[in-house]
Amino acid sequence: MTPKRRRLWLLIGSLSVLGVAAALVLTALNDNLVFFYSPTQLAEKTIAPDRRFRLGGLVEQGSVKKEGQIVRFTVTDTNKTVKVVYSGILPDLFREGQGVIAEGSLGADGVFAAREILAKHDENYMPPEVAKALKDSGQWKERK
Amino acid sequence: MADLHFLANPARFRRFSQRVLPGLGFATVLMLGVGLYMAFFVAPADYQQGQTVRIMFVHVPSAWLSMGGYALLAVLGASLLVWRHPLAALMARAAAPVGASFAAVCLLTGSLWGRPMWGTYWVWDARLTSMLLLFFLYLGHIALSRAYDDSGRGDRAAAILALVGVINLPIIKFSVDWWNTLHQPASVTRLDAPAIHNSILVPLLWMAVSLLFLFVWLVLLRTETEIDRRRLEVADQTQ
Numbered sequence: 001m002t003p004k005r006r007r008l009w010l011l012i013g014s015l016s017v018l019g020v021a022a023a024l025v026l027t028a029l030n031d032n033l034v035f036f037y038s039p040t041q042l043a044e045k046t047i048a049p050d051r052r053f054r055l056g057g058l059v060e061q062g063s064v065k066k067e068g069q070i071v072r073f074t075v076t077d078t079n080k081t082v083k084v085v086y087s088g089i090l091p092d093l094f095r096e097g098q099g100v101i102a103e104g105s106l107g108a109d110g111v112f113a114a115r116e117i118l119a120k121h122d123e124n125y126m127p128p129e130v131a132k133a134l135k136d137s138g139q140w141k142e143r144k
Numbered sequence: 145m146a147d148l149h150f151l152a153n154p155a156r157f158r159r160f161s162q163r164v165l166p167g168l169g170f171a172t173v174l175m176l177g178v179g180l181y182m183a184f185f186v187a188p189a190d191y192q193q194g195q196t197v198r199i200m201f202v203h204v205p206s207a208w209l210s211m212g213g214y215a216l217l218a219v220l221g222a223s224l225l226v227w228r229h230p231l232a233a234l235m236a237r238a239a240a241p242v243g244a245s246f247a248a249v250c251l252l253t254g255s256l257w258g259r260p261m262w263g264t265y266w267v268w269d270a271r272l273t274s275m276l277l278l279f280f281l282y283l284g285h286i287a288l289s290r291a292y293d294d295s296g297r298g299d300r301a302a303a304i305l306a307l308v309g310v311i312n313l314p315i316i317k318f319s320v321d322w323w324n325t326l327h328q329p330a331s332v333t334r335l336d337a338p339a340i341h342n343s344i345l346v347p348l349l350w351m352a353v354s355l356l357f358l359f360v361w362l363v364l365l366r367t368e369t370e371i372d373r374r375r376l377e378v379a380d381q382t383q
Contacts (some may be wrong), residue, residue: 001235004227007226008226010310011222011225014311015307018308018311019311022311022315026315027328030323031181031305033164033322033323034323035267035268035269035271035324035325037324038324045156048254056324063242070153074198074278078290082222088275089263090171090263091260091262091263092260092263093192093193093261093262094263098201102258102348112287116263116264117263118262118263118267118326119261119262119263120191120262120326121193121261121328123328123329123330124331124340124347125190125193125197125200125340125341125344126190126191126341126343126344127189127190127341127343127344128188128189128190129187129188130191130341131191131192132191
């Protein structure tokens with residue numbers, strides 16, 4: 001084997017080992033790499049009442065109620081839902097049917113007390129006229 | 145004589161780059177001018193984001209180029225370590241700061257977009273964190289390649305870092321699919337049709353090509369400079 005071939009195989013070998021190692025580490029850390037839990041994931045877990053975590057999903061249609069500074073709404077992933085209460089300023093993109101991520105903790109009553117609300121943007125980009133036309137013609141697809 | 149032989153291939157490269165650089169520079173300025181005009185004046189506002197969508201025309205191509213630039217560093221690193229290609233080390237030194245700049249632009253524009261849209265400048269989700277890691281890998285590459293008095297040792301150390309860091313590229317790309325992230329999933333580079341209306345997609349792709357021209361132009365120009373610098377060093381040593 002020429003030195004060039006030896007170096008090439010050494011390189012391919014070490015990169016494969018490194019790749020496997022990275023894949024194993026990422027799989028092991030899977031749970032910690034998740035930025036938020038969906039309501040379904042939350043239902044499968046038992047999380048201590050005081051532990052802070054993030055909850056993500058869609059703001060359920062018709063669920064937003066404002067009482068002064070306090071906002072109450074329901075986060076859904078169309079499978080399970082979680083009630084959320086929040087006091088503070090909401091981001092621009094926060095609206096019903098829109099993705100949202102709330103950081104806070106579960107209260108004893110099962111209501112998620114949010115300390116911070118982030119709006120999640122989807123991957124769709126279009127001019128307003130197109131969005132309106134899609135809605136008018138009934139071709140608008142709500143996200144899952 | 146060995147030093148002169150080492151310069152043989154870069155010299156050929158230099159003749160080539162001097163031929164294409166003026167035309168490439170002219171094309172870059174022209175493309176970028178048209179691209180920026182489309183991005184700011186022709187493309188419509190988004191139905192949800194309003195005018196803020198225009199940040200994407202710089203943000204997304206910068207992200208692509210910073211990842212492509214790192215892939216280039218890895219290919220150059222491999223050709224240095226395996227085939228001892230004399231030009232590879234010089235081009236890696238030239239490309240790393242350019243790629244790092246695109247990564248920085250991507251992070252900064254994304255942060256400025258995140259504040260009004262998400263409600264925060266920064267979160268530690270998988271996409272943003274892996275992108276920040278890419279920026280640090282670039283900085284590490286730049287520092288490592290200049291860390292030794294013997295530039296050849298620095299080049300080889302940096303080449304190893306470039307190859308190790310390549311693991312991060314698929315992590316960046318698929319972070320939005322593998323884990324829950326605040327960052328939205330891919331709109332353009334996916335198997336079904338892009339989720340971007342043509343009136344926004346065309347300026348985006350135009351900007352991507354313009355910035356690719358800018359990237360290639362800068363890397364060729366800087367590689368030329370590195371060749372000249374190396375020649376001067378060799379000349380100094382042989383005096």
